[in-house]
Amino acid sequence: MLEVKNLKKSFGSRKVLKGIDLDIKKGEVLGIIGPSGCGKSTLLRCLNLLEKPSDGQIIYNDEVINENTDLGKYRQEVGMVFQQFNLFPHLTVMENITLAPVKLNILTEDEATKAAKRYLKKIDLLDKADSYPNELSGGQKQRVAICRTLVMNPKVILFDEPTSALDPEMIGEVTKLMRDIKEIDFNMTMVIVSHEMNFIKDFCTRVIFLDEGKIIEDGTPKQIFDHPNDEKLQRFLSKINTR
Numbered sequence: 001m002l003e004v005k006n007l008k009k010s011f012g013s014r015k016v017l018k019g020i021d022l023d024i025k026k027g028e029v030l031g032i033i034g035p036s037g038c039g040k041s042t043l044l045r046c047l048n049l050l051e052k053p054s055d056g057q058i059i060y061n062d063e064v065i066n067e068n069t070d071l072g073k074y075r076q077e078v079g080m081v082f083q084q085f086n087l088f089p090h091l092t093v094m095e096n097i098t099l100a101p102v103k104l105n106i107l108t109e110d111e112a113t114k115a116a117k118r119y120l121k122k123i124d125l126l127d128k129a130d131s132y133p134n135e136l137s138g139g140q141k142q143r144v145a146i147c148r149t150l151v152m153n154p155k156v157i158l159f160d161e162p163t164s165a166l167d168p169e170m171i172g173e174v175t176k177l178m179r180d181i182k183e184i185d186f187n188m189t190m191v192i193v194s195h196e197m198n199f200i201k202d203f204c205t206r207v208i209f210l211d212e213g214k215i216i217e218d219g220t221p222k223q224i225f226d227h228p229n230d231e232k233l234q235r236f237l238s239k240i241n242t243r
């Protein structure tokens, strides 16, 4: 569904992604793990074309994605959720959720409002529809940000450390919503960068370990966590387990 061929990305002379090949299948829940600075965020940002790849190809449903692609439409189908939520502080929760689909003519104002209400009800935040982001907790903000992505009716959602800006007691409400997404739409394809190893291990159908801009290992959570082959992955996991 979403394919990456020999993807490279450099910032100046610094090579961050050094040739990534990856075929993400429809309905897959792909976890991406790896040490800080290995290129996880850069990979997700390239997938969403927030960064322009230096080389290689991104192919979505057999179409090459590049500067000629209608990026508004592409990002409707391949949405992204950020660590820092990226909600507009001067807009209410309702306005944050309905802005993009109305502006991009995906939904009418009325349809967008209805859809937003449906999602807000689902996550128990309907009473916050007219609140501003600074009146919400971190977990609530992230759940609103996820609703904002869902209302676009995406086929793929890219999550870049969706819980790492949250206090520990709020992590569960966000991971629960992520699990619920799969319950609502079993075909939703999800790509999740996270340091929540238990969540990755338990929820993902496939995990890749990235190190220094390359995929070092690719397998089921069981293979990656219980039977890691590569020495770098073994070291990475042992550091996490002793933290």
Ligand SMILES: Nc1ncnc2c1ncn2[C@@H]1O[C@H](COP(=O)(O)OP(=O)(O)OP(=O)(O)O)[C@@H](O)[C@H]1O
Pocket (backbone or CB within 6 Å): 011, 016, 034, 035, 036, 037, 038, 039, 040, 041, 042, 043
């Ligand atoms: N816009 C940029 N300009 C220059 N260098 C960048 C830019 N974005 C990322 N980098 C560099 O690319 C490397 C990979 O960064 P990236 O954010 O992808 O890592 P990461 O795996 O997401 O790390 P973390 O786990 O800390 O979020 C880092 O060395 C970073 O400094």
Ligand SMILES: [Mg+2]
Pocket (backbone or CB within 6 Å): 040, 041, 042, 161
């Ligand atoms: Mg990152």
